[in-house]
Amino acid sequence: xxxxxxxxxxxxxxxxxxxxxxxxxxxxxxxxxxxxxxxxxxxxxxxxxxxxxxxxxxxxxxxxxxxxxxxxxxxxxxxxxxxxxxxxxxxxxxxxxxxxxxxxxxxxxxxxxxxxxxxxxxxxxxxxxxxxxxxxxxxxxxxxxxxxxxxxxxxxxxxxxxxxxxxxxxxxxxxxxxxxxxxxxxxxxxxxxxxxxxxxxxxxxxxxxxxxxxxxxxxxxxxxxxxxxxxxxxxxxxxxxxxxxxxxxxxxxxxxxxxxxxxxxxxxxxxxxxxxxxxxxxxxxxxxxxxxxxxxxxxxxxxxxxxxxxxxxxxxxxxxxxxxxxxxxxxxxxxxxxxxxxxxxxxxxxxxxxxxxxxxxxxxxxxx
Numbered sequence: 001x002x003x004x005x006x007x008x009x010x011x012x013x014x015x016x017x018x019x020x021x022x023x024x025x026x027x028x029x030x031x032x033x034x035x036x037x038x039x040x041x042x043x044x045x046x047x048x049x050x051x052x053x054x055x056x057x058x059x060x061x062x063x064x065x066x067x068x069x070x071x072x073x074x075x076x077x078x079x080x081x082x083x084x085x086x087x088x089x090x091x092x093x094x095x096x097x098x099x100x101x102x103x104x105x106x107x108x109x110x111x112x113x114x115x116x117x118x119x120x121x122x123x124x125x126x127x128x129x130x131x132x133x134x135x136x137x138x139x140x141x142x143x144x145x146x147x148x149x150x151x152x153x154x155x156x157x158x159x160x161x162x163x164x165x166x167x168x169x170x171x172x173x174x175x176x177x178x179x180x181x182x183x184x185x186x187x188x189x190x191x192x193x194x195x196x197x198x199x200x201x202x203x204x205x206x207x208x209x210x211x212x213x214x215x216x217x218x219x220x221x222x223x224x225x226x227x228x229x230x231x232x233x234x235x236x237x238x239x240x241x242x243x244x245x246x247x248x249x250x251x252x253x254x255x256x257x258x259x260x261x262x263x264x265x266x267x268x269x270x271x272x273x274x275x276x277x278x279x280x281x282x283x284x285x286x287x288x289x290x291x292x293x294x295x296x297x298x299x300x301x302x303x304x305x306x307x308x309x310x311x312x313x314x315x316x317x318x319x320x321x322x323x324x325x326x327x328x329x330x331x332x333x334x335x336x337x338x339x340x341x342x343x344x345x346x347x348x349x350x351x352x353x354x355x356x357x358x359x360x361x362x363x364x365x366x367x368x
Contacts (some may be wrong), residue, residue, distance in 0.1 A: 004032060005275075006028075006032045006033075006274050006275030007271075007274045007275070009028070009032065010025065010028055010029075010178070010274070011180065011187075012185075013028070014179060014180055015184075017178070017192060018179075018192075018269040019110060019177035019178060019179035019192050019193075020175070020177060020178050021164065021165075021175055021176070021177055021178075021193075022162075022163060022164060022165045022176050022178065022189075022259065023162040023163060023164045023220075024162075024178075025178040026148070026161075026162035026163065026259075026279050027162045027246070029239075029274065029275055029279055030160070030162070030279070032275055033117065033275060033278075034116045034117045034118070035062055035118070042116065048319075054195055057095065057321060058309075058314055058317045058318055058321060058333070058336065058337060058340065059092075059309075059314075059336075060091050060092045060095030060096075060215075060345070061307050061317055062095070062309055062312045062313075062314050062317065063092055063096075063153065063155075063158075063241070064092075064095040064096045064098075064099060065312055066241060066312060066363060066364050067082065067096055067105075067151055067153075068099065068105050069363040069364075070151060070239060070241075070356075070362075071105055071108070071109075071151070073358075073360070073362070073363070074149060074237060074239075074356075074358075076102050076104065076105075076108070076240065077108060077110060077111075077148070077149045077237065078107075078108050079148045079149065079201075079259070079301070079309060080108045080109045080110070080148065080149050080150065080238070081112055081146060081148055081149070081150035081151070081211065081238075082096065082109045082110070082111050082112070082150070082151045082153065083112045083114060083146065083150055083151070083152045083153070084112070084113050084152075084153045085109045085112065085114045085141075085152075085153065085154045085155075085157040086114065086115055086117070086118055086120070086156075086160075086167050087113060087118075087124065087155075088113070088120055088123075088124075089120075089123055089124065089127055090113075090123070090124040090127045090128045091127075092153070092155070092291050093111055093113065093124070093131070093135065094127070094128060094131070094194055095126055096109075096111070097111070097128075097131045103230075106134075109134070109193065110135075110136065111131075111134055111135040111136070112135075112136050112138060112144050113135060113136070113137050114138055114139070114140065114141050114144075115137060115138075115139065116139045116140070120232060121137055124137070131322055139193070139365070141228065141229070142228070145235060146232055146235070146236060148236060149236055149237035149238040150232065150236070150237075150238040151234070151238055151239060151240075151241070152229055152233075152238070152239070152240035153240075153241050153298070154240060154241070154242045154243070154244070155243045155244070156243070156244055156245070156280075157244070158225075158226075158242065158244050159244045159245050159246065159281060159282060159283055160278065160279070160280050161219065161221040161222050161225075162208075162221055163217050163218060163219050163220075163221075163281045164217070164218045164220060165215055165216070165217050165218075165257060165259070166195065166199075166203060166215065166216045166218070167191050167213065167214070167215050167216075167335055168210050168211065168213060168215075168216075169191060169212070169213070170210055170212070171308055172194060172195075172200070173194075173195045173199070173200050173203050174191035174192070174194060174195070175191070175192070175193040175194075175195060175285045176189055176190075176215070177189070177190050177191065177192045177193060177199075179192065183247045186271070187271040187274075189257075197263030203216060206350070207255075210255050211255075214254075214255035215255055215256055216255065217257070217258060217259075217280070217281055217284070218287075218357060219283065219284075222283070222288075223291055224294070226240075226288075226291070226292060226355075227291075227295050229261055229355075230292060230295040230296065230297040230299075230355060231295070233297065233355065233356065233357050234296055234297070234357055237357055238356070238357065239354055239355055239357065240354065240355045240356075241352070241353075241354050241364075242352070242353045242354070242355070243305060243308075243350060243352050244283050244349075244350060244351065245282050245283065245346075245349050245350050245351075246282045246283030246284065246288075246302075246350075246351050247278065247282055247283075247284060247285065247351075248302065248351070249286060257280035257281075258281045259279065259280075259281045260279070260280055260281070260282075261277040261278065261279050261280075262277055262278055262280070263276060263277035263278070264307060269362045283351075285301075285302040285351050285353060286351070288302075289302065289353065292355055293305045295359060296307070296346070297355040297356075297357075297361045298355065298356050298357060298358060299353060299354070299355055300353065300354040300355075300356070300364075300365045301351070301352055301353040301354060302351040302352060302353040303351065303365060304336075304343075304347060304348050304350070304351060304352070305340065305346055305348075305349075305350035305351065305352055306340075306342075306347030306348060307352075308352040308364050308365070309340060309341055309347075310341065311363075311364050311365065311366065312363070312364050314337070314340070314341065318333065318334075318337050321333055322334075352364065352365075
């Protein structure tokens with residue numbers, strides 16, 4: 001929950017300056033969340049007990065396996081950065097550093113956590129205090145020094161970055177804006193601003209098939225950051241594992257808005273309890289792959305999260321964990337497995353893509 005009313009802040013800005021773009025809206029909400037988010041005490045107490053040890057343990061162990069295998073495929077560098085974007089409670093980090101049989105890997109790595117949210121930084125430092133000598137915190141990727149290979153882990157990160165939305169109207173392109181209803185009581189999406197000729201020409205050339213009312217989403221911040229990461233990988237070695245919600249084909253999706261909000265693992269209306277839910281927009285993996293290849297990165301995938309996890313033998317991990325856990329916690333684990341792999345849940349919605357500096361077969365994208 002927030003200690004300030006983000007709805008009132010955005011409403012005051014719109015009343016003073018007029019409608020704001022979708023990108024400005026997402027940026028404003030994200031900034032306020034990073035500065036003023038505090039947990040609900042009952043939720044915090046529950047999360048610190050069981051979930052820090054077991055929640056998504058199958059997922060965390062699978063990603064840890066991938067990191068070790070990738071390190072081996074990269075000729076086992078003795079100095080390796082593992083850069084993790086916004087890992088919330090830090091479960092994934094603990095799974096990477098708990099690799100008892102992979103001593104050489106653990107000795108080689110330094111973990112960099114990119115976390116702009118001060119509350120989550122505090123929680124991560126508490127949960128990972130036993131590994132503090134191996135971890136460094138920064139609030140932006142650009143603050144990490146270069147010069148050594150790196151593994152970058154981005155799970156549900158890039159979809160949270162602000163986007164720009166454009167709608168085709170009467171042969172023109174208009175910017176999607178957030179405004180107030182006529183009676184000033186509700187937020188709404190409007191189309192108030194014509195584009196400059198350069199952006200209009202770009203959209204016409206890239207998306208000539210878009211019909212009246214069709215919406216294009218551009219992930220400019222994602223593209224800029226990925227370009228920096230790819231340049232670092234090309235120069236110093238390593239790779240990025242990107243796991244996020246998205247789609248393969250714009251034409252099949254129908255050029256509609258993917259802007260959405262979620263709270264407590266449930267979708268909510270975008271403007272409902274603004275600031276207490278997390279905004280995101282699905283990634284166009286076809287366009288993403290196209291851009292990365294232009295930057296010179298070697299791309300593997302995208303494939304569905306279901307296929308990636310099964311390629312990484314998550315079924316065996318599930319069976320092993322069922323043997324270790326008491327019976328009254330089996331259903332929790334089975335529900336989590338279903339959530340991660342079922343096509344009607346995250347198994348198909350989430351896609352996985354890797355970018356690295358070599359084109360050989362990569363673990364996770366072929367069966368082990």
